[in-house]
Amino acid sequence: MTDATVTYLFDPLCGWCYGATPMLDRLAASGITPTLLPTGLFSGAGARPMDAGFAAHAWDNDQRIERLSGQRFMQAYLDNVLNVRGTLLDSTAATLAITAAGLEDPRRRLSALKAIQHARYVDGRDIVTVDGVAGVLTDAGMADAAEMVKAPTDTLMTAHRELVGRGRALFQRLHANGVPSLAVVRNEAPRLIGANALFGSYDNLIAHIQAA
Template identity: 30%
Template sequence: MNPTINTSMKAKAVLHAIIDPLCGWCYAAAPLLDAAANAGFEITLHAGGMLTGPRRKQIDSQWRDYVMPHDQRIAALTGQAFGENYYEGLLRDTSIVLDSAPPIRAMLAVYALGGNDLAYLHAVQLAHYRDGKCASDEPNLQVLAEKMGLDGAAFAKEFAQNEDAFYQHILASRALMNQLGAQGFPSVALATSEENLRLLNHSRFYGHPSEWLVYLNEQVS
């Protein structure tokens, strides 16, 4: 999750993914990012803070009615799992306030401790959308870090002290969005040793990771 753009790369190319852990379409893009990572692309995550500060969202019936058609479309397009505990549990729990800050801070903590932030992001997404375990809940986030093999106490300490790093990360991610002219989450940009950073049209490949890899390889060849 290093916000600094470095176009001199040892891997075949770097994909810069501007995401938010509470963005359903970022969950839709998870198979694309996984496919690229498995194919040798370096993935650098930039979390934009979609639901932070005054944009935090308390779950209510209007929110449920708003997100469910999007979630159902994502499931149809990509096969990504949305579980009963999400639809009938989390989305009906009006005590929950959706806040992107805790999962982003957790991702930063995982990265600082040498963990795989992409794998952790996807674990958070699965826990939220498939299992109905709120991604804004700090105890859930620590459990997921421990399941990755990270020390729970070290994670908790890093999480507790990274508030300033979180704010700097958000500012850098939003500056990158402005630089690219990106319109929302997720946005994916490619950097190679021969080219400057440029925005990709990833959305047409939802549900088609093999075609996405063909497209990526064409961009770097």
């Protein structure tokens, strides 16, 4: 693996990405720290209102994700997120928060992502507004990133556009059909590892990475 890098394509509002987080932790613990690239799946044109039909579809998927991954989707999330009408499924603020957290140290992107996911799926907190996601970052010990999100500089916005742009470009280059996805980049040639490998055994995931 010394000549390869592993890149993780995700969206912070993707339930399947939340389900894949334990595998990211295991990779990081073993010395394989993936580069996190958001794809902007649920931002911009991908944002959509939270209506009853989508909420029911999401909850059905979430129960499947919980069975496969052990990641919890709590009642607070159902009550305060899925069952609240008039809100948007929009990952713009959360993605900006992850960019801000990793501006000086990219390794903090994973910590920010995990804090945001836990806030939404376990605590049922708002992570689709700037104030909501800034509060999550502050509680996670990243007050510096929270302040940047509330008053974004040109530097942050440029970094955000670059990060999402890189994620979208790689997603398209790999012809990926969704997130989460892993890409193993060896000798500047990326190879796609589909989402299924993130929900099987860890040894199988490692075998996929080594074979890519």
